[in-house]
Amino acid sequence: MATAWESGATHPDWHTIKWKPSVAKRHALIKAVQADTNVLARSPHVAHRWQTRGNRFVALGYPDIAAGDAYKATLLCVKSLEYLTSPSLIRRTQDTHQLAQPQILELAREEFEANLVDESRGFTAACKLSKTPLARSAARGEKRKSRFRDVEDAETQDLSEIREDSYGVYAAKDVQAGELLLLDHTIIGYASGAEETINHCANCYADTPHPLYAGCCDAVFCSGTCENLSLNGYHKVMCGKDLSWLRKGDHLQWLMFRCLAMVVQAGVHPLDHPLVARLTARSSACPEPFSFVECIVKPLRMLDTFGADFFQPQYDTSVLVTLQTRISTNYWNCGVYKRNQRIRECSGVNPLYSFFNHSCQANGKWNSNNSTSIVVTALEDINKGEEITIAYVAVQGMTYRSVAKPGNHRPGLQLGLGDQERLRQL
Numbered sequence: 278m279a280t281a282w283e284s285g286a287t288h289p290d291w292h293t294i295k296w297k298p299s300v301a302k303r304h305a306l307i308k309a310v311q312a313d314t315n316v317l318a319r320s321p322h323v324a325h326r327w328q329t330r331g332n333r334f335v336a337l338g339y340p341d342i343a344a345g346d347a348y349k350a351t352l353l354c355v356k357s358l359e360y361l362t363s364p365s366l367i368r369r370t371q372d373t374h375q376l377a378q379p380q381i382l383e384l385a386r387e388e389f390e391a392n393l394v395d396e397s398r399g400f401t402a403a404c405k406l407s408k409t410p411l412a413r414s415a416a417r418g419e420k421r422k423s424r425f426r427d428v429e430d431a432e433t434q435d436l437s438e439i440r441e442d443s444y445g446v447y448a449a450k451d452v453q454a455g456e457l458l459l460l461d462h463t464i465i466g467y468a469s470g471a472e473e474t475i476n477h478c479a480n481c482y483a484d485t486p487h488p489l490y491a492g493c494c495d496a497v498f499c500s501g502t503c504e505n506l507s508l509n510g511y512h513k514v515m516c517g518k519d520l521s522w523l524r525k526g527d528h529l530q531w532l533m534f535r536c537l538a539m540v541v542q543a544g545v546h547p548l549d550h551p552l553v554a555r556l557t558a559r560s561s562a563c564p565e566p567f568s569f570v571e572c573i574v575k576p577l578r579m580l581d582t583f584g585a586d587f588f589q590p591q592y593d594t595s596v597l598v599t600l601q602t603r604i605s606t607n608y609w610n611c612g613v614y615k616r617n618q619r620i621r622e623c624s625g626v627n628p629l630y631s632f633f634n635h636s637c638q639a640n641g642k643w644n645s646n647n648s649t650s651i652v653v654t655a656l657e658d659i660n661k662g663e664e665i666t667i668a669y670v671a672v673q674g675m676t677y678r679s680v681a682k683p684g685n686h687r688p689g690l691q692l693g694l695g696d697q698e699r700l701r702q703l
């Protein structure tokens with residue numbers, strides 16, 4: 278169009294467009310179209326302007342002209358997506374969600390206090406949650422977002438000078454080398470290679486010789502714990518759905534899948550779910566690669582699969598990207614070997630394990646135990662009140678060690694007979 282559009286040059290098509298505007302509305306639309314046309318002459322590469330003008334043409338009864346504008350808007354969107362999917366792009370995450378929820382901290386504390394407790398046998402919890410000075414140096418110069426704002430930590434008065442919001446796991450009692458410290462099941466887990474076994478637990482992927490049947494589909498579980506975690510956590514929204522489009526072996530994708538199923542089934546804002554709200558945010562100084570398909574297309578398709586309306590504000594792109602970043606900051610991954618053969622690769626985001634800080638001279642050791650459940654044991658005697666750290670990187674390799682076969686453990690890692698018995702029961 279060389280000049281501003283003029284009404285009357287062509288006739289409206291009221292056969293295709295059923296709704297006729299009032300005279301006043303028509304005048305307003307014509308003025309708006311002329312203004313749009315002038316703006317487009319100056320800035321022709323703004324997709325939404327073409328779309329807006331196209332919508333006005335539809336309302337005025339010119340669907341053919343509107344189609345041309347809509348097509349130009351589409352071409353511009355495709356072009357900008359090509360730019361946005363460029364592999365050189367990285368995400369500088371701004372984790373801006375406010376998590377001022379003291380109850381999240383309280384819940385995590387209660388979970389630590391209840392872990393491995395068996396009053397009839399006199400077993401008490403070995404771990405507790407407290408503020409840590411470890412991340413202070415890492416946080417220096419950067420204002421960290423508070424997840425547990427307004428919480429007075431009475432137990433850590435001696436650390437009152439610590440302002441950063443970083444937590445760690447501490448010994449709740451004196452523990453001995455080799456002692457079992459924590460058993461942490463999770464909803465957010467995945468294992469590749471598990472399909473080769475006859476039966477594997479649909480929640481934690483452990484080999485399951487005595488399966489419990491879900492009833493609704495052919496899923497089986499290794500224990501009542503996993504059955505509860507699955508059915509009450511995420512299974513209902515994914516049961517019977519076609520998942521063939523999800524790539525096998527892509528761990529982060531499957532962790533996101535479980536996480537989204539969990540928040541949809543719970544019907545809460547993804548970042549408010551207690552298992553997400555507790556996760557530490559990634560420092561904005563550590564950007565991540567961006568992939569249009571992985572970060573946007575797949576999560577939206579997952580939400581659609583679960584029957585969620587992804588146009589709702591709680592599924593905004595910034596929320597989904599934050600969720601993904603939280604997962605990638607807190608997930609663990611390890612290969613499982615049997616007679617030097619890699620038989621499985623497991624990964625997960627575990628609700629209690631995610632509070633352990635890293636040390637190259639760790640006093641604790643983690644093992645995924647051929648499933649997505651994490652077992653933490655003491656590598657040395659640890660005094661009550663000492664921080665329990667683990668090595669995030671499994672330098673020694675994660676060899677296949679069944680808890681039922683203590684001979685497979687490295688020297689110093691043997692579980693006591695009582696611990697083996699406890700693990701079998703859990």
Ligand SMILES: C[S@@+](CC[C@H](N)C(=O)[O-])C[C@H]1O[C@@H](n2cnc3c(N)ncnc32)[C@H](O)[C@@H]1O
Pocket residue numbers: 411412413414415442443444445555556557606607630631632633634635636
């Ligand atoms: C899995 S979380 C560990 C728990 C975390 N401190 C919290 O408050 O939830 C991992 C994050 O903790 C911090 N962290 C863990 N070990 C650390 C260490 N040795 N020094 C500094 N920061 C550490 C880093 O911010 C890391 O991204």
